[in-house]
Amino acid sequence: MAKENLSVWTSIPFWRRSAAWVTGFATMLLIWLTFDTMGQIGMGTEADLAKGITKRVPAPTVINYHIDYQMSEKRGHEVPVIGKKQPFFGKEWSEKEAAALLHLGKLTSQAKNCMNCHTLLGNGAYYAPDLTKAWLDPAWQKGGAMQPMTGKNTVEEAMAEFLQHPSQYPTHARMMPDLKITADEAKGLVAFLKHMSSIDTNGFPRNFSKTVEQFKAGGTNAH
Numbered sequence: 001m002a003k004e005n006l007s008v009w010t011s012i013p014f015w016r017r018s019a020a021w022v023t024g025f026a027t028m029l030l031i032w033l034t035f036d037t038m039g040q041i042g043m044g045t046e047a048d049l050a051k052g053i054t055k056r057v058p059a060p061t062v063i064n065y066h067i068d069y070q071m072s073e074k075r076g077h078e079v080p081v082i083g084k085k086q087p088f089f090g091k092e093w094s095e096k097e098a099a100a101l102l103h104l105g106k107l108t109s110q111a112k113n114c115m116n117c118h119t120l121l122g123n124g125a126y127y128a129p130d131l132t133k134a135w136l137d138p139a140w141q142k143g144g145a146m147q148p149m150t151g152k153n154t155v156e157e158a159m160a161e162f163l164q165h166p167s168q169y170p171t172h173a174r175m176m177p178d179l180k181i182t183a184d185e186a187k188g189l190v191a192f193l194k195h196m197s198s199i200d201t202n203g204f205p206r207n208f209s210k211t212v213e214q215f216k217a218g219g220t221n222a223h
């Protein structure tokens with residue numbers, strides 16, 4: 001008789017069973033989320049690019065394409081839009097060449113510790129601007145200050161020149177020091193920055209388009 005009056009909340013088998021179900025469910029959820037994330041962040045291929053399939057992280061050969069940044073009404077923020085083919089440092093890069101160039105850029109960014117001052121995809125320091133969308137910064141495009149300042153007429157050449165001799169180009173109250181970057185390393189870094197700008201980061205960094213508007217209203221640099 002006493003047993004019938006026991007509340008379920010004091011029943012040990014009830015809690016045991018609940019713990020087993022919750023643990024089991026959470027494990028399945030985590031496994032599913034892991035596979036979903038791997039799918040989302042997996043790098044696309046040249047075939048995706050050629051077919052116009054949008055991947056969050058496009059193939060290295062995205063450096064052969066024009067990259068635009070457009071407002072998506074559906075998502076409520078800007079998304080990278082991969083456009084027409086466009087020569088990068090005057091040529092089209094094969095899959096192998098593009099992968100090697102990007103690799104050199106990544107290694108150089110680590111060797112020269114860009115993250116010591118900048119953030120890349122949000123990681124790093126806050127002394128200098130986030131570089132995630134630096135390639136799309138209008139200061140480097142036609143009509144911006146950087147092409148005339150460096151005497152170059154493409155974004156990639158202007159950026160490569162700046163990276164080799166930043167202390168010659170005062171763009172900001174704080175200046176970037178010369179890091180003894182070679183011409184090849186600079187090319188690699190620019191490829192790395194261009195590729196990074198093509199990654200769909202869900203609108204990160206949040207204030208990028210706002211700084212672009214301020215720039216259009218009369219600044220020299222969007223940051």
Ligand code: HEC
Pocket residue numbers: 108109112113114115116117118127128129131133134135137139159163171172174175176177179189221222223
């Ligand atoms: C010692 C600090 C420091 C280091 C290290 C550093 N930078 Fe900078 N960088 C700056 C500062 C300061 C600016 C100037 C900010 C500006 O002009 O908006 C700058 C500006 C830039 C810009 C122009 C930003 C834009 O969007 O217009 C780029 C591109 C850049 N750096 C790339 C790099 C790369 C790539 C590396 C690593 C190889 C690097 N920086 C390492 C301090 C640094």
